Amino acid sequence: MLAAVFTSEFLLALAEHNNAVFYGGIGLIERVVSVVISPGNARILIFSLLIGALLAYVRNSGGVTATVEKLVNKGIAKSRRQVGSLTMFTGVVIFIESNLSVLTAGILSRDLFDKFKMSRARLAFIIDSTSAPVCILILLNGWGAYILALLSNYDLGQSSVSILWGTIAFNFYAIIALLMVMYTVFFDKVHGPLRKLELSQQSISTSTSYTKTSTVNNSVLTQEDNNVSQNSHSTNQPANNDNLTESIVAPTKARFMIIPLLTMVLSMFFFMYWTGNGDITQGSGGKSVLYATCVALVVTYYLLFFSKRYRHDELVSVGFSGIAELLPLVTIVLLSLTLGASLKDLGTGIFISGVVGDYLPLVLVVPMLFIAGAVISFSTGTSWGTFAILIPIGVPLIQSLGLPPSLVIAAILGGGIFGDHCSPISDTTCVSAIASGCDLLEHVQTQLPYALFGGAVTLCAYILASVVML
Numbered sequence: 001m002l003a004a005v006f007t008s009e010f011l012l013a014l015a016e017h018n019n020a021v022f023y024g025g026i027g028l029i030e031r032v033v034s035v036v037i038s039p040g041n042a043r044i045l046i047f048s049l050l051i052g053a054l055l056a057y058v059r060n061s062g063g064v065t066a067t068v069e070k071l072v073n074k075g076i077a078k079s080r081r082q083v084g085s086l087t088m089f090t091g092v093v094i095f096i097e098s099n100l101s102v103l104t105a106g107i108l109s110r111d112l113f114d115k116f117k118m119s120r121a122r123l124a125f126i127i128d129s130t131s132a133p134v135c136i137l138i139l140l141n142g143w144g145a146y147i148l149a150l151l152s153n154y155d156l157g158q159s160s161v162s163i164l165w166g167t168i169a170f171n172f173y174a175i176i177a178l179l180m181v182m183y184t185v186f187f188d189k190v191h192g193p194l195r196k197l198e199l200s201q202q203s204i205s206t207s208t209s210y211t212k213t214s215t216v217n218n219s220v221l222t223q224e225d226n227n228v229s230q231n232s233h234s235t236n237q238p239a240n241n242d243n244l245t246e247s248i249v250a251p252t253k254a255r256f257m258i259i260p261l262l263t264m265v266l267s268m269f270f271f272m273y274w275t276g277n278g279d280i281t282q283g284s285g286g287k288s289v290l291y292a293t294c295v296a297l298v299v300t301y302y303l304l305f306f307s308k309r310y311r312h313d314e315l316v317s318v319g320f321s322g323i324a325e326l327l328p329l330v331t332i333v334l335l336s337l338t339l340g341a342s343l344k345d346l347g348t349g350i351f352i353s354g355v356v357g358d359y360l361p362l363v364l365v366v367p368m369l370f371i372a373g374a375v376i377s378f379s380t381g382t383s384w385g386t387f388a389i390l391i392p393i394g395v396p397l398i399q400s401l402g403l404p405p406s407l408v409i410a411a412i413l414g415g416g417i418f419g420d421h422c423s424p425i426s427d428t429t430c431v432s433a434i435a436s437g438c439d440l441l442e443h444v445q446t447q448l449p450y451a452l453f454g455g456a457v458t459l460c461a462y463i464l465a466s467v468v469m470l
Contacts, residue, residue: 001335001385005031008342028338035337043286044149044337048330049323050293054260056322057300061309063256065108070254083112084126084185091130093261095138098131099431105130106435113436119197120438121446122190128432128447129181132383132417133174139164140268145289146333147413150340150387152286154395156405161272161283166406170465173370173414173458177421180450194446252309260300267292336388343392363466365403366411369394370462373415374455381425383416390415404469411462418458422451 009031010024017023035041077083090105105127113123135143144164151160184190190198271291272283301319304310310318360368369390377386390412398405420426424444433440 001339005335005339005342008346012346031338031342035341040149040152040286041337043290044145045330045334047145047290047293048326048333050297052322052326053319054293054297054300056318057304058257058260060318061256061304062252063254066252066254077112080116080118080188081186083116087126088130088181088185091127092134095134095141098135098428101131102127102428102432103435106432110437120436121194121197121442124432124436124438124443125194125447126181127436128421128429129177132421132428133177136171136174136413136417137168140265145286146384147387148286150391156398163405163409167410167413170407170410171414172461173418173454176454176457180454192449197446256303259303260296263299264292264296267295332382332384336385340388340392362401362470363463365397366407366466367459367462369408370411370415370459373412374418377416377419378423381423383420386416387412407465407469414458418451418455422448
C-alpha cells in the first residue's frame, strides 16, 4: 500500500518535475500529513486507537468468558446444533471487532466441538464466516466509521450515512455467508473437503480412540499455532500460542462485557441523533463512533476501577497495551486514507469510469466491481485496503453513469469481504485457524468451496439487481 501511494505521487510529480522520484517521496510525506490534519480522518484514526484500549479492558476483565459461561451453564450446549448455535451467537454478539469475535468464539467452543466430534475446520469455517460479514452488516463499529470516512469526501446527492445503511440490503455476499453458516448449524450438514474431514473424524467410535484423538488434536494445535506464527504473510495475528493462551481470562462478571457494549451501541445511536439534529440518518458517523467509544471507555474504566480488580496504574497499562496492539491496523487505515486521497487527485476514478462507460455494458459495471474487489482483497489479504482502492473508483461511476450509490458501494464491500474471507494471507483467516486449533491451509481448503459458491451466487445477484434497477 505504501508502494501504491508512492507510485501515485510519482505519477503526479512526473508532470511537473524532472526529478519525479525525489518529489514523489516528498509528495508521499505531505499527503500523509494532509490526511492526518483532516478532521474526519483524524477522528477515525483516534477512534481506531481508542477501540484497542476498550477491547483490552473488556478482554482482560473476564467479562467475555463470563458471558459465554452463563450461556453454557443454562443448558444451551447439549447437542451439535446447540453448540454450533452458541458459537454463531457468540460471533454475532461480538460484532464490534472481527478478530475479537473469532478469538472469543473459537477458543470457547473448540472443546465443545471435540466433545461432539465436529472438526476444528468446521469451527474455523463458522467463526470466520460469521465475523467479517456480521461486522459489515451491523456497521455500529470501526468498519462503519471507516467506510463513512472514505465516503465523506464525495457529494453523491445524499448523506454518507443513508448510503451506508442502504448497502445492508445489497451486501449479498455477507448475507449469503451468514446463511451458509446457519445452514451448517441448523441442518448439521457440511459438504466438499469439509465433509470428508468430518467423516474421517466421526469414524472414530470408541471412547479410548476419542481420548487419543483429543490428545493428538491438542498436540497438533500447539504445533499448528507455532507454524502459523511463523507464517510471514500474516501481520496482525497473535505471535504465538502463548499470546493466545494469555487472551483466555478467568470468568468474572458478565456485566464487564455487556455494559461496555451496550454503552457503546446506545451512545452511538444517541450521538447519531444529536449530530443529525434529531434525524439519525443525517448524523455524523465519524463523530458519533468516536464520541461513543470515548463514553464506553470511560464507563468501562470506572466499572473496573470500582470493582477493585485493577488499580489506576494497571488500567492505564492495560489501555496502552490495547492501543499498541492496534497500531498495525491504524497504520493500514492511515495508508488507506492516504491512497484514496492520492488516487482522487490522480483522477484514477474518472479515467476508469470513462473506460468502463465506453467499453462495458451498464448492467455489468456493478458485478465487475464485485469481482475487482474480490481479486484485490484475495491477493492482498485486506478488505479495508480494498475499500480504499475501489471506493474512489466507484464514486465517479455513480456520478457519471447515474448508478444507485448503495448498490455500487455494497458490491465493493462484498468483494472486499469475499477476498478477506478466504485469502490465506488474511489476518482474520489466520486468527480463525489459530483460535479453532485448525491448520491454516486446511481451513482455507475446506472453506474455499463455500466462499466460491457464495461468490458465484452473489455475482448472479448483482447482475439481476443491475438488470432490475438500471
